[in-house]
Amino acid sequence: MTPVGIEVDLASGVPPYEQIRLQVLAHVSAGRLSPGDRLPTIRALATDLGVAAGTVARAFRELEQAGVVTTRRRTGTVVAAGAPTTDGTVRRAAGHFVATARAAGLSDEEVLDAVRGALIAPR
Amino acid sequence: MALALLLALLILALVVGGVVALAIMVSNRPAPAPSEAADAARRHAIGVNLAAWVAAGIPAVVLSFALLDAMSVTYDSRLPEQDFPAPGPLLVALSPAAIGLAYLVVHAIGERTWPRPTGAVRRAALVPRGDAAPRWLRRITWAWAGALVATLVVTGLTATDERTFSRPDPADLGDLLVIPYAGWSYGVPLIVVTALLVAATEGVLWLVARRPAVIDADPGYDAASRRLSAHRVLRGTQLLLAGSLAGVLVVTGVGVAMVDADSVGIGVAVSLLGYVIAAVGVGLAIVPARPAVPAQPSRWLDRTAVPVAGPVP
Numbered sequence: 001m002t003p004v005g006i007e008v009d010l011a012s013g014v015p016p017y018e019q020i021r022l023q024v025l026a027h028v029s030a031g032r033l034s035p036g037d038r039l040p041t042i043r044a045l046a047t048d049l050g051v052a053a054g055t056v057a058r059a060f061r062e063l064e065q066a067g068v069v070t071t072r073r074r075t076g077t078v079v080a081a082g083a084p085t086t087d088g089t090v091r092r093a094a095g096h097f098v099a100t101a102r103a104a105g106l107s108d109e110e111v112l113d114a115v116r117g118a119l120i121a122p123r
Numbered sequence: 124m125a126l127a128l129l130l131a132l133l134i135l136a137l138v139v140g141g142v143v144a145l146a147i148m149v150s151n152r153p154a155p156a157p158s159e160a161a162d163a164a165r166r167h168a169i170g171v172n173l174a175a176w177v178a179a180g181i182p183a184v185v186l187s188f189a190l191l192d193a194m195s196v197t198y199d200s201r202l203p204e205q206d207f208p209a210p211g212p213l214l215v216a217l218s219p220a221a222i223g224l225a226y227l228v229v230h231a232i233g234e235r236t237w238p239r240p241t242g243a244v245r246r247a248a249l250v251p252r253g254d255a256a257p258r259w260l261r262r263i264t265w266a267w268a269g270a271l272v273a274t275l276v277v278t279g280l281t282a283t284d285e286r287t288f289s290r291p292d293p294a295d296l297g298d299l300l301v302i303p304y305a306g307w308s309y310g311v312p313l314i315v316v317t318a319l320l321v322a323a324t325e326g327v328l329w330l331v332a333r334r335p336a337v338i339d340a341d342p343g344y345d346a347a348s349r350r351l352s353a354h355r356v357l358r359g360t361q362l363l364l365a366g367s368l369a370g371v372l373v374v375t376g377v378g379v380a381m382v383d384a385d386s387v388g389i390g391v392a393v394s395l396l397g398y399v400i401a402a403v404g405v406g407l408a409i410v411p412a413r414p415a416v417p418a419q420p421s422r423w424l425d426r427t428a429v430p431v432a433g434p435v436p
Contacts, residue, residue: 004249005338011243027249038251048247048336050240076251 004032008049016051020059028068028079029086030094039069039077161340163238164348171233172355178229179359182221189214216312223320223363227327230356234330246338255349256328260357263407267364267400268321274371275310282306288378302378305371313371317364324360328353358408365404372397 006023008016027033039045042060046053060077063069070080086094101111282288288304305313331352337345373394380390 006247006249008245008247009243010245024249033249039249040247040251044252044333045247045249047333048240048338049245050335051245 006049008051010051016049017055017058017062020045020049020056021062024059024063025066025068028083030091031085031088033079033083035079035081035083037079038075039079041076159339160238161337161344161348164337167233167236167238168348168352168355171230174233175226175229175355175359179222179226182218182225186214186218186221190218213312215309216316219313219363219367220316220319223316223360224323226359226363227320227323227356230327230352231323231330234327234334234352237334239335240338247336248338252332253346255332255346256353256357257350260354260361260407261328264324264357264361264364265321267361267368267404268317270400271317271364271368271371272314274368274375275305275314278305278371278375279307279310288382302382303374304378305375313367317367320360320363324356327356331356354411362404362408365400365407369397369401369404372400 004027006020006027008019010016012019014022024033024039033039039060040048042053042056046056049056060069060071064071064077064080067080068083069077071077098111101114106114282304284306287306288302331349334349337348376390376392376394376397378390379393380387383390
């Protein structure tokens, strides 16, 4: 099974902690991380990404405050039972849309632009 | 007795030399490199492994000469009785300590200087770290350590005094047959050193489990790389512990067989057990780890990572 990964661009205008928070949230929302799944320790993730432990700690703290993850003494940080997940139909539609956009040669940013455009369109 | 001890030490020295040569040959075996970071990690690991064996070899050679020097004696035919002197307890305890700690310190430095992530884009897997050490090899290492401590406790309790074992000479009433023996003066420092080596090994394994991951390769590569490093650490430590245990058993067995006519069978059995343990230790040290290393690059994170972009409005 392919492990779930995250990617942090230090040259991006988005702070690294925010990138970590968004990507963990996205994985939970997409169902790739399920309630009870363990996350790596703050120190291990910081070592792998080559960022300060405080950066990862801030991302995890904000995720915990949002109810996405919970920290237990014995098991460490795990995905919370009540973490928000996207409806299966919407998830499949999103997957289909991304696959179509990539097949058309769109970059990730262009895919997001298309979604933003759809979101601001009058209902 | 002293000749047997000398021979046992020479055999152990030859065995260590053979293991070093084999380890170098095995380490130089080319392996597929799935990515640039993995290739850098592989080069680093090979360098650390070679440096560790070299570092362990230096005190091994120096202490071998010191042990031989401590056991050498100039015979004077005018003197009625002369015995081979035994090496001092400190020297005996220093041998495994110096060799093992040199080996483990180099591995520890290697883990602390493991290639760090570079570049603006960093990737990581969102999975918790597992224990990388091969369980069976770890158990064997602990078993050698436990058996060595137990043997030293037994020899300490059965020794006639701090450093010898003696029995009345049946051929000469009133005289004693005395042999060097692992009494408490040898046993206590060796037990301390054994505990130190096991603790240092666990410390290095802890570092192996927590070093930066090789993240631009298949995730199996990182796990295999950690397993290989842990295997190398345990391989060297178990060899040292097995060698120490074998040395104590051989010396004890030969001594008991020589000094106590009723216990020749036990003495020979104990000595043979020592040689068997030495052979097993060498065998385990020679057998290389063969982790399944993916031969092709893997862009596993490209499919799973979320695009690095700002939040959707």
